[in-house]
Amino acid sequence: MRARWDKVATEAVNPYAPGGAQSPFANPEPTTYTNERSRTSGNQWKRENREATIIDAEQGVISLDSPRNVTYANPNRNTTTATGTISHGFINTANSSMSGSWVGINWANVREVRGRTFGMQGLLKELGFRWNASRKVWVK
Numbered sequence: 088m089r090a091r092w093d094k095v096a097t098e099a100v101n102p103y104a105p106g107g108a109q110s111p112f113a114n115p116e117p118t119t120y121t122n123e124r125s126r127t128s129g130n131q132w133k134r135e136n137r138e139a140t141i142i143d144a145e146q147g148v149i150s151l152d153s154p155r156n157v158t159y160a161n162p163n164r165n166t167t168t169a170t171g172t173i174s175h176g177f178i179n180t181a182n183s184s185m186s187g188s189w190v191g192i193n194w195a196n197v198r199e200v201r202g203r204t205f206g207m208q209g210l211l212k213e214l215g216f217r218w219n220a221s222r223k224v225w226v227k
Contacts, residue, residue, distance in 0.1 A: 110196060
């Protein structure tokens, strides 16, 4: 019994790993989203979704970018649909405005947000971030 106790006591737990006490990321289930664009409507995606990646977990730095694991389909010649999953990021549920939900981000541990944040200014301000123009990042 003692050897097992020693083994458990010496195992290192990384608090910055996703789901850890000081990680910017929680450990949620992936969320599936769909999006579409039409050639006759300016060829713009109807919803802007963002996927978050950790740049520096100890400093609480994340980056928001376009989702990477996306499957595309063309139900007709005019429309393109995209389906994907996001474990950490922003899922937009409205067609024209940035209204939706954040998925899998522990905002108490995030100090800086980089990447494609255009159009998300109001959402980041609500979370207590301010724009640092010299570094071109959102900081808390």
